[in-house]
Amino acid sequence: MKQLLVIGYVWPEPNSSAAGRNMLTLLQFFQQQNYQITFASPAAESPHRFQFEEWGIAKAEIELNNESFDHFVSALNPDVVLFDRFMMEEQFGWRVSKHCPNAIKILDLEDLCSLRNARQLALKQNRTLNDIDYKSELALREIAAIWRCDLALVISSFEMELLQTKYSLPAEKLFHLPFLLDEMPEPASWQTYDDRAHFVTIGNFRHEPNWDAVLYLQQKIWPLIRAKLKHAEMHIYGAYVPKKATQLNNPKQGFLVKGWADDAEAVVSSARVCLAPLRFGAGLKGKLFEAMLVGTPSVTTPIGAEAMHADLTWPGAIAQTDAEFAEAAINLYQDKSVWQQAQQQGKTLLETLYLAEPHINSLKQSIKLIEENLEDFRNRNIIGAMLQHHTMKSTQYMAQWIEAKNKNT
Incomplete structure (x- = not known):
């Protein structure tokens, strides 16, 4: 059975947010594809979190800037790693690449955090929402995370177009996955x-x-x-x-x-x-x-x-x-x-x-295509390879410095 590791920014709370409900949809999708799933997060638990153990999904608590994750991910050896938002890819992506280089890396964006923040800043400064900084530090970090992954799940068709026109991301790295509905309500x-x-x-x-x-x-x-x-x-x-x-x-x-x-x-x-x-x-x-x-x-x-x-x-x-x-x-x-x-x-x-079926069938085919052609797919992603190389070094050294500092305090 294939292994999926989900690295969550938070533990999913379907009754608190659309992001929580959307995460459950993704977990259901991978279960239907016969993946054994482990959900891990460095976040503190909430009383409102979904008890996904009832679905047979394993729970794991992980730490930031700690080599314990290296041992954890090496032992699990996942076939696919799903990062819940780009911050988790920044923290753990280099460790996954180092210890599980053949794992397919998928980034679930939920929404473009950099776009939301840029629009908020424009509102505060009495500018129009079209007058925003597309090259902010947050935007560059978010786009870099997309390049470093094999596939990014994009919930908005507007953001799909934005990522291709403003940031020149290739279509093969992006997958439009809106809210999904298994069947129509009555x-x-x-x-x-x-x-x-x-x-x-x-x-x-x-x-x-x-x-x-x-x-x-x-x-x-x-x-x-x-x-x-x-x-x-x-x-x-x-x-x-x-x-x-x-x-x-x-x-x-x-x-x-x-x-x-x-x-x-x-x-x-x-x-x-x-x-x-x-x-x-x-x-x-x-x-x-x-x-x-x-x-x-x-x-x-x-x-x-x-x-x-x-x-x-x-x-x-x-x-x-x-x-x-x-x-x-x-x-x-x-x-x-x-x-x-x-x-x-x-x-x-x-x-x-x-309606879910057409989106689910397309996602299944996209992941299969990457899986069967992973080496060629990554060879075409020279920008992602460069970002992976430099980010791995800088993030690795920073994480190791923080870890050493924590040990000495």
């Missing part, structure tokens, strides 16, 4: 317009775009909605709610910070409209995908909808300004026929773009 199970009430948003508060969206919603958009809908409520859910967020709770204004949701699907499915005024970010937005899954129309921004609907109609509205956002939200909330049409548009999006 619309008959969706709650009706009349059975629903109020607005909802949900998201992990440790993710900066989510906190910014909640704050912006409270300061700019909700007052406009509340002025027209006197009895409507805005329900805010999310993991790891900080004190600054709970202080926004205002029952008199119908702005309710509810915190952790034991059943995210239930709270989104009982709301009439999902609001996501995201002003920066990258990748695909889990809250908007989840809204489609339970038949909840949504209002978002161009950033929120980016790469999520191709040329199909959005299941709700995409708004450019605060006034447009509030007007669209009010219209969806009050007009049953508009709401029902938006719900059906969400169903069309799901069945057109997100």
